[in-house]
Amino acid sequence: MTTVFPFKLVYRLLILAGLILCLWAVAASTRNSQQKDQFIPVVISNQLEAKKGVIPADLRCGTARLSAPNQLEDFRCVLKNNTQANISAAHTLYTVVYEQNGSLFRDSFSSVAEAFVHKDFKGTNKLIGPGNETSFGPPGPISYDNAVIKSVEIAIDYVEFEDGSFLGPNKQGSRIVAAMRTGAERYKQWLKVQTRQSANYLDTIASAVETKSLPSDLRFTDVNEEQGANAYRYRLRKLYQNSGPVEVKKLLDSN
Secondary structure (H helix, E strand, O other), X not given: OOOOOOHHHHHHHHHHHHHHHHHHHHHHHHHHHHHHOEEEEEXXXXXXXXXXXXXXXXXXXXXXXXXXXXXXXXXXXXXXXXXXXXXXXXXXXXEEEEEEOOEEEEXXXXXXXXXXXXXXXXXXXXXXXXXXXXXXXXXXXXXXXXXXXXXXXXXXXXXXXOOOOEEOOOOOHHHHHHHHHHHHHHHHHHHHHHHHHOOOHHHHHHHHHHOOOOOXXXXXXXXXXXXXXXXXXXXXXXXXXXXXXXXXXXXXXXX
16 A cells, blocks of 8 residues: 655645754854854053042943954943032043064054033033943954954043043043044034025035035044034034024024
8 A cells, every 4th residue: 555645744844944954054153153253351451549439430341342363343331420520521541452473562542422512512411420321432343464452451541520620640631622622613613604604594504514524624633623523513413403503503603
């Protein structure tokens, strides 16, 4: 007697086998991806001096993720305000230590949390209040040719409070923050001139705030000034979107 194996059952078994194969492939890919990433601790090389047993602005870090021995993908450190005053700016220096051709090298970067870019936005700037936090980290991946990253270090350099006082060694912080605020003021003055010279200031304001890049005739020799100008333009765009060009013009003419 001949037994006929149902075709539908064979079809279902083939589908099931295909699904199992796909799940295995995805799991293997995920496993390989996870195996490729490496994690190394971020070393805090300098904290602010404690006062009455409490660090005024406490820096805490997790781990740095490496997608390859020579490429740092990201890390995040958090600065917590343990005082009763508002923090208006903070600056950290982080360093990537890597080995290349048998020698160790140190590559340092700045990271700024600038909450008070310009007095025009004093009412809307989100200062780092008591008990609040802000984060620091690289803006994107960092890689080195034929190298192995050994460690990542970070140090507090400058913490500025709303009343103008500050803490920290201030190796670069106050200069960088001042340059950002200078760039913000330069952009404002440039836009004021443009609106005064224009026959239609509404179109001038719309074009300026919606353009993705800074004007070519507003040249910056300091990258921090350029960042400050972009920060002011970003805030001006929010005002434009929420309140319209007339309110922007009022702000430009107010001082």
